[in-house]
Amino acid sequence: MSTDERATLHDVARTAGVSLATVDRVLHGRGGVRTRTIERVQSVVERLGYRPDPAAARLARKNQSRLVFVLPSGTNTFVDMLDRQVRSMAPWLAEQRATAVVQRADVFSPQALSGHLAGLHGRFDAVIVMGLDHPLVRAAIDGLVADGVVVMTLVSDVPGSQRSRFVGIENVTAGRTAASLLGRFVGPRPGSVGIVMGSRGLRDHAERLFGFEQVMGAEYGTLQLLSPIEGHDRSERTEPLTAQLLERHPELVGLYSIGAGNRGIQAALERSGRAAKIVWICHELTPHARQALLTGVADAVINQDAGHEVRSSCRLALAALSGERVLPEQERIRIDIFLRDNMP
Amino acid sequence: MSTDERATLHDVARTAGVSLATVDRVLHGRGGVRTRTIERVQSVVERLGYRPDPAAARLARKNQSRLVFVLPSGTNTFVDMLDRQVRSMAPWLAEQRATAVVQRADVFSPQALSGHLAGLHGRFDAVIVMGLDHPLVRAAIDGLVADGVVVMTLVSDVPGSQRSRFVGIENVTAGRTAASLLGRFVGPRPGSVGIVMGSRGLRDHAERLFGFEQVMGAEYGTLQLLSPIEGHDRSERTEPLTAQLLERHPELVGLYSIGAGNRGIQAALERSGRAAKIVWICHELTPHARQALLTGVADAVINQDAGHEVRSSCRLALAALSGERVLPEQERIRIDIFLRDNMP
DNA sequence: CTGAAAGCGCTAACAC
DNA sequence: GTGTTAGCGCTTTCAG
Numbered sequence: 001m002s003t004d005e006r007a008t009l010h011d012v013a014r015t016a017g018v019s020l021a022t023v024d025r026v027l028h029g030r031g032g033v034r035t036r037t038i039e040r041v042q043s044v045v046e047r048l049g050y051r052p053d054p055a056a057a058r059l060a061r062k063n064q065s066r067l068v069f070v071l072p073s074g075t076n077t078f079v080d081m082l083d084r085q086v087r088s089m090a091p092w093l094a095e096q097r098a099t100a101v102v103q104r105a106d107v108f109s110p111q112a113l114s115g116h117l118a119g120l121h122g123r124f125d126a127v128i129v130m131g132l133d134h135p136l137v138r139a140a141i142d143g144l145v146a147d148g149v150v151v152m153t154l155v156s157d158v159p160g161s162q163r164s165r166f167v168g169i170e171n172v173t174a175g176r177t178a179a180s181l182l183g184r185f186v187g188p189r190p191g192s193v194g195i196v197m198g199s200r201g202l203r204d205h206a207e208r209l210f211g212f213e214q215v216m217g218a219e220y221g222t223l224q225l226l227s228p229i230e231g232h233d234r235s236e237r238t239e240p241l242t243a244q245l246l247e248r249h250p251e252l253v254g255l256y257s258i259g260a261g262n263r264g265i266q267a268a269l270e271r272s273g274r275a276a277k278i279v280w281i282c283h284e285l286t287p288h289a290r291q292a293l294l295t296g297v298a299d300a301v302i303n304q305d306a307g308h309e310v311r312s313s314c315r316l317a318l319a320a321l322s323g324e325r326v327l328p329e330q331e332r333i334r335i336d337i338f339l340r341d342n343m344p
Numbered sequence: 345m346s347t348d349e350r351a352t353l354h355d356v357a358r359t360a361g362v363s364l365a366t367v368d369r370v371l372h373g374r375g376g377v378r379t380r381t382i383e384r385v386q387s388v389v390e391r392l393g394y395r396p397d398p399a400a401a402r403l404a405r406k407n408q409s410r411l412v413f414v415l416p417s418g419t420n421t422f423v424d425m426l427d428r429q430v431r432s433m434a435p436w437l438a439e440q441r442a443t444a445v446v447q448r449a450d451v452f453s454p455q456a457l458s459g460h461l462a463g464l465h466g467r468f469d470a471v472i473v474m475g476l477d478h479p480l481v482r483a484a485i486d487g488l489v490a491d492g493v494v495v496m497t498l499v500s501d502v503p504g505s506q507r508s509r510f511v512g513i514e515n516v517t518a519g520r521t522a523a524s525l526l527g528r529f530v531g532p533r534p535g536s537v538g539i540v541m542g543s544r545g546l547r548d549h550a551e552r553l554f555g556f557e558q559v560m561g562a563e564y565g566t567l568q569l570l571s572p573i574e575g576h577d578r579s580e581r582t583e584p585l586t587a588q589l590l591e592r593h594p595e596l597v598g599l600y601s602i603g604a605g606n607r608g609i610q611a612a613l614e615r616s617g618r619a620a621k622i623v624w625i626c627h628e629l630t631p632h633a634r635q636a637l638l639t640g641v642a643d644a645v646i647n648q649d650a651g652h653e654v655r656s657s658c659r660l661a662l663a664a665l666s667g668e669r670v671l672p673e674q675e676r677i678r679i680d681i682f683l684r685d686n687m688p
Numbered sequence: 689c690t691g692a693a694a695g696c697g698c699t700a701a702c703a704c
Numbered sequence: 705g706t707g708t709t710a711g712c713g714c715t716t717t718c719a720g
Contacts (some may be wrong), residue, residue, distance in 0.1 A: 006438065024699070055440060056697035057400040059712045092671070094350065095397060112440065176685040221720060230718045292691055306430035307673050327436065329651050334688060335683040341520040341559065344678060351711055363691040367695060368715065400713035403696045 003100055005049035016044040027052070027323075058097055059180040065094075065321050067100040068120060069154070070129040072107035076233060076260050077286040078306065079130070082154075085310035096318055106198070107132050108232075114182065116142035126150040126166070126317040131158040150320045154313060155304070156204040164320055167313045169304045169335050171204045175211025175258075178281050181300045184252045185222035187278045191253030192224040194245050198259030199234035208258045208283075222252065231261045239264030243291050246272045257282035265290050285338055293340045303336040352449050360388040371667075398668045402441055409665050411658065412464060413498070414473040414631070416451035420577060420604050421630040422476070422650065426498075429654035440662055451476050451577075452543070458484035458532040470494040470661040472511070475502040477547040479604055494664045498657060499648070500548040510658045513648045515548045519555025519602075521679055522625050524642045526598045527564035529623045536568040538589050542577035542603030552602045553626075567598065575605045582610030590616045596638035601626035610636050629682050637684045647680040656680030 013023045019042060025033050026041045033041075044050075070088050071079050083102050091101055095326055106112040113132050117140035120127055127144060131137065131153040139163045144151050145162040157166040182193065193216065197205045208229060216225055227247060231238035236262035246252060246268060257265050262282050269275040275297045282289060285303040292298035312331045319326045338344075357367045364383060369377050370385045377385075386392075403447050415423050430446050437444055450456040455478050461484035464471055471488060473499040475481065480507045486497050489506040502509040526537065537560065541549045553572060560569055573589060575582035582605035589610060590596060600623055601609050606626050613619040619641045626633060629647040636642035656675045663670045682688075 010697075020698080021708080022706060034705065051435075051439075053403070053697055055402045058399045058405055059397070059700075060699040062700065091395075091669075096398065118693075173686055177683060180683050180685050185528050211685075293646060311674060312672070325435075327655070330655060334680065335686040336678065337683070337686065339521060339524050339681070341524050341555075342517055342679040342681065344676060354713075364714080365692080367691060378689065397713055401715075404713075404715040406698080406716065
């Protein structure tokens, strides 16, 4: 067939007429090499199509890569799922000469989060943070990046920042998907549609809302959209708010829950006795959402796979740290739709 | 923290009082070791919780693992996608000391397929075959397995066989999902529902049909299910058959396409002028299906991710060959639902 | 039946 | 600035 033999570091060193160590230096930008030598080595690397062997690199590496996941504090089931996924990566990470820890920070406070991030300097090689889109947080991220730390955002992005990657779904699209499903499930019935979200300040929530309103307005104009209720992602708040909504709107035919606090919404729906008549769509396939789908209280769940997100974050962080290649297709987080029948 | 140090081969050899080579022999069942020694080594392995380091193993390994994918011949877009995915794995596989080739065989003929499989003895370490559930094929698979070859089925399973794994979706569940969507999308309108499948002889098709009929019967009893049409997965056949169906059934409100040949179905639907009024659900997000979703001719596409299936097959095959551990969660193939808005 | 020894391709001390 | 060298944890001859 073709030239099967992969070029090794050795080959590069030999044809460039330098030593292994020098090639290693230019490959890792460690400095202390004459510009001319750098160029020579780089051209040889190019010409030979050299790619480092990740297995060999990992085997030889002395110090571990330290990853940290910064997640919201509080009692959010989905966040707990992320947390658990991170912990379950430990054996795999150990094989990759890496460790990961989870830290919790108050995501509803830009001050708290940015302060927390600032305290991470020098203690980690990569930080994966569930973002809060605010200038302070952006600055904290940029500070870490300037320090050579690999920073990635998870679930909710911080677009203006220097983070190397966002791991999560396209939330506008997710909102559009929710609207399509809700509109089609409601069918020709007239009525109104309620929306419950955590806060307009959370970027992922705002984006979902945007997409949802887009499609509802354009394609299901006969349904009246009520103005969104903010429940701060907590069931203690969403439950009474939803109950109130149901009471005030006997014509309600659909409900879109953008964020967390679904246990409260579910409880309110069930107590109203109208669960069967109202199409309810929510996010994240937590054990409760699963139950709600099975009993028919929820009609569809839009999901982002917590396991996939965590694995992807780890792979991408390690790849960024070691210069390995990634399979982009494998790292795209899909917008899953779950109905009662296709739950995993 | 805890005992961070992973035990190495060396540790095992030392505490068992034998050499590296001997430990290697018992670990790989290479034979030529006294039973007592085997037992001693195994107990030490157990006690120390020894896990081989895959990076080191790969690095040291001399000969490549040879994988072969046996896919159906013919012009099926989804199969072409699988084919292309396999080819695109080449660089990654090379890093893992492995190669993969694709072979095409006539899947509609048990004789041809089993003959093909029989010819693979000794030439490959793992074969991944898109199954045809037939005694001849089953025997051919078992023959390979008896020879020490790792065999896995892809997309369509061969349950009675000795294959080590099936990589694909649960097709009964997929059929149920299609029914849920179709039923809800049709809504309260009365009418009949048509079904087009490749052949009742294909296990995946039969399973989807089963799941579909289950849910339609139980939950959408007002819709009349027409008996399935067999189009052999080819558009030349599905197109006239669908056209005929549409002509004979002016009351048709839904259409479920279980297999391939969707281009023909789409053409017939469009020419009938009733595409907008009929809910059409099909499988596999090929470029054509994508187009059909965008134009609204198709209402939903149930998908299995070709890229994920191929990557998963490769990982599982290599893991089986080298005794590595897998992350089961990562290998589960999901039943994707795609609507116009959440296409990747 | 078992052991010794030579690498696999890279990293990271340490020399010069 | 650059080169030498000793491993990382395993596989695989080749001797005994």
